[in-house]
Amino acid sequence: MCGIVGLFLKDKALEPQLGAMLTDMLITMTDRGPDSAGIAIYNEESTSNGKLTVQSDDPDTAFEGLAESLGNAIDAQVGMSRKDTHAVLTIPADKLVQARAALRELNGSIRVMSTGEILEIYKEVGLPKNVAERFEIEEMSGSHGIGHTRMATESAVTTMGAHPFNTGSDQCLVHNGSLSNHNSLRRRLQREGVHIETKNDSEVAAAYLTWKMQNGSTLGEALESSLDDLDGFFTFVVGTKDGFGVVRDPIACKPAVMAETDQYVAFGSEYRALVNLPGIEDARVWEPEPATVYFWNH
Known part of the structure; x- marks a missing residue:
């Protein structure tokens, strides 16, 4: 099942609140994934x-x-x-x-x-609330971030099996769904020299996007290619150094909702993950279209 949240801030005045807002969103998705949790934070650039x-x-x-x-x-x-x-x-x-x-x-x-x-990822086994408290996520600031609550279906409940997965510099991915061709794709990527550490199909998806970009694709082009090369059903939320992207498979059977205001763009597996965001009552709220790439960058 799993739960995904993401927040891309347009308004720099909100950056000190990024961790607190993401934590609230993540905890709301606990019943979609109580096994483990993780958050990727993009904070100040050096x-x-x-x-x-x-x-x-x-x-x-x-x-x-x-x-x-x-x-x-x-x-x-x-x-x-x-x-x-x-x-x-x-x-x-x-x-x-x-x-x-x-x-x-x-x-x-x-x-x-x-x-x-600028990327930091914190993830561990346990309830999202406990994971967030252990790493003091609520106190973190940043420009954008993504989070995931996991209900393990395809691999063991371990720290390394938790999301997000980082397979390229300042790039990470979270995933809700299941890929049917991840084993063959894992072997193909490994032959190409791509390092993959776990049996999790989501890491294969992350590594695939990294590989495509290393070979000249933009993130948008890599996400477009994933619609042809990845079999199964999936919602991906991807973070990069300066941006935030979303794509769903052509059937789009996994739940997803987005909201946009002048201050932020937010993603949640369910609308209830977004209800405490500032100004949500005036946001443009929609369900991402199947096989459509959405991307925002600073």
Whole structure:
């Protein structure tokens, strides 16, 4: 089943409230996905630093001295900010790829949740309310973000199986539905050198979009191609460094609703996820059309 929420802010004055608004939307979708939850936050841009958001099941041990060890390995200054089982490593942007490889050598049990210049992803097993509290999502600011509550149907209930999935720099995806050709597509993408870590069909969809964009497609073109190349039923909400996109399969059997005002664009699997947003009573509210790509960017 699963629940999706997304919020793209047009009004910068709302950015300090992004985390609080997304948290409320996410918790409202709990009964669509009580197994695990996650949120992707796009916060202030840095021109010189990138970020690796990492997770460990034993953070007290894994994160002890990690910034210093990683900094020595890549010969650069590394900062670290910890939130529960996650930590955000701040690294010179031109060292991100090197840092990710060095991290695997330093401690193979540390998992990378996201990589990019402004993206941070926090996700764990548990009720959405508890996950949001653990990471203090309510206090976070940013320009846009997406969230997901999961009811596992195709893979185990694990941290890595939770959404969102990040497969390209500052790119992430959440998904409601089921793909029938994800195993064959996973093998194809892996032959192309695309790294996929889980058995979750949603990660395959995210990796597919990354692969298309690495080969010259825009996000809109990649989403258009997904309508032909991905079999099954799906609603995708995708985040990029400067934008937010939505697409549904041609049958569009999974529920979805959008709302737009002068201040924001919002997405929810159900309208009740949107009812507490400011000015919702005056918003243009509609159901996204089947096989139609919607995209907003700053």
